[in-house]
Amino acid sequence: MMGRLFWPLTAAFFGLAVHLVTVLYMPGLMFQRSLSRLTEGAKPNSFFVMKPENQSSLVPTATAQDIVGLCLLDFAKGTVVISAHVPQTLWRLAIYSQSGQQVYGINDVQAGSGGFSVEVARAKSLLQQITGKPDAEDAAQIENVGWHAEVPEAKGIAVLWVPVPDALQRNALESALKDISCKVK
Amino acid sequence: MKISLGSAFLLGGAVVGYLTGVNALSRSGQVAADGKWMQGRVDPKNPNALYALGHFRQDGLLPPANGALFYTRLVDDDGNSLRSSCSYQLSGPQPAARWWSVSAGDVAGGKAASFSARDAVLTSDDQLNLALTRRAAPGNWLALPDVGTLRVALVIDEPYPTPKGGAVPLPSIKKLGCE
Numbered sequence: 066m067m068g069r070l071f072w073p074l075t076a077a078f079f080g081l082a083v084h085l086v087t088v089l090y091m092p093g094l095m096f097q098r099s100l101s102r103l104t105e106g107a108k109p110n111s112f113f114v115m116k117p118e119n120q121s122s123l124v125p126t127a128t129a130q131d132i133v134g135l136c137l138l139d140f141a142k143g144t145v146v147i148s149a150h151v152p153q154t155l156w157r158l159a160i161y162s163q164s165g166q167q168v169y170g171i172n173d174v175q176a177g178s179g180g181f182s183v184e185v186a187r188a189k190s191l192l193q194q195i196t197g198k199p200d201a202e203d204a205a206q207i208e209n210v211g212w213h214a215e216v217p218e219a220k221g222i223a224v225l226w227v228p229v230p231d232a233l234q235r236n237a238l239e240s241a242l243k244d245i246s247c248k249v250k
Numbered sequence: 251m252k253i254s255l256g257s258a259f260l261l262g263g264a265v266v267g268y269l270t271g272v273n274a275l276s277r278s279g280q281v282a283a284d285g286k287w288m289q290g291r292v293d294p295k296n297p298n299a300l301y302a303l304g305h306f307r308q309d310g311l312l313p314p315a316n317g318a319l320f321y322t323r324l325v326d327d328d329g330n331s332l333r334s335s336c337s338y339q340l341s342g343p344q345p346a347a348r349w350w351s352v353s354a355g356d357v358a359g360g361k362a363a364s365f366s367a368r369d370a371v372l373t374s375d376d377q378l379n380l381a382l383t384r385r386a387a388p389g390n391w392l393a394l395p396d397v398g399t400l401r402v403a404l405v406i407d408e409p410y411p412t413p414k415g416g417a418v419p420l421p422s423i424k425k426l427g428c429e
Contacts, residue, residue: 072259080263080270087271088300092307099310121359125290125311126318126405128351128364155349157407159315165303166294170316172408224312228349228407230368 093164099123100137100222109139109220112147112247114239124224131228132239136247138221140187147223148182149245152238156227160185162218169214182211184250187219223247279305279313280322284420286329287321287404290314309358319406319418324357324399326425332400336428337383340392340402342421344370344378349407354382356397365392378421384429 103119117129127133138145151173160169171181227242229235278301283289292302292313306313314320326332340352355362370378371390381387382402384394394400402423409418
C-alpha cells in the first residue's frame, strides 16, 4: 500500500514545493532584477529622482508627468532618516519592505507643513524582543525626529510620489526634491 | 521502469506546481470593480495577500500605495479589446479625489500616454469626457500611443469621501470607430 503511494505523495510534495518557489521566490527575484535595472548606479540610503520614462515600470500609479523619488533603504549600518522640505503641493511618501509590503505612508495633509522627517529602522526580531533591552530604554534612544517606522526586513524602498499640477513647475519641483536627505543616522 | 515512473510523477508534480503558481499569481492582486474595470490592490488582511504581492512583484512593480486606487481596463463597453487603432470616448463623473489620472499604453502598462486632473476641462455638471484617439480631438484628448492592444489605467488618489466597499463611480469607455 505504502509502496503504491510513495511516488504520488512524493510528486504532491514536490509539486507543492515548486508552487511555493513560484509564488514566493520567483516574484522577488524578478522584482529585484527589475529594480536593479531601473536604479542602476544608485547608492543605498541616498535619495534620487527617477527618470520619468522609468517611473511607471516601478510605481504603477505614476505617470511620466509625475515626479517619483526613491531611496533604497539598507539597514545594515543602522537606522535611516529621511528628511525633506517639500514645496506646497500634493505628495505622498510610502515605505515598502523588501518583499513589497507597504509598512508606512504619509502625505502632505498628514505632514501638516511642507517639512517632515521619518526615522526608519529595522524591526526587532522576536528573539531580539525577548532578549533585548526593555522598551523604556529603547524609547530613550529614539530622538524626537518626527515620525518613526519599522521595516521587518534588512532592506526596503522609500517612494516619494509628487504629481505635477503645472508642467511649468516641474523643473522647480524636481530641484527642490533633489535636496531631500536619506541617510544613515 | 520504476525510476522512469518516479521521474514522470516528479515531473508531473513540478509542472502542476508551477502552473498553479503562475495561475494563482496572475489571478491575484486584481478584483473586478464596476463591470469592465479591474482594481489592482493588495489587502494585507486577505489570506491571499502573498499571491497579490507576487502578482505585482513578478512584473517588477510595487503595489499601489495605501490611499491610491488603481484600476485597469482592457475592453470597451461592448466587451471588445481596446485597440490603439480605434477611437474611444471615456465618460463619467469627474473622480472626486485629490488627484486622478488616466493613462493608456500597452497591456503591460508601458509606452503609456497620460491625462490627469491638471489637464481636464469639465462640463458644467462636473462630467469628464475624454477622447482616446490617435488623431487630435477637440476638448479633452489623450493621444493614444501606437501599441496595438491597449490597456487603460485610472488612478484615483485619496478619493473623498472614503469609499465604502469600493463604490467609486468609474467611467465608461465607448468605441467611436476604428481606422
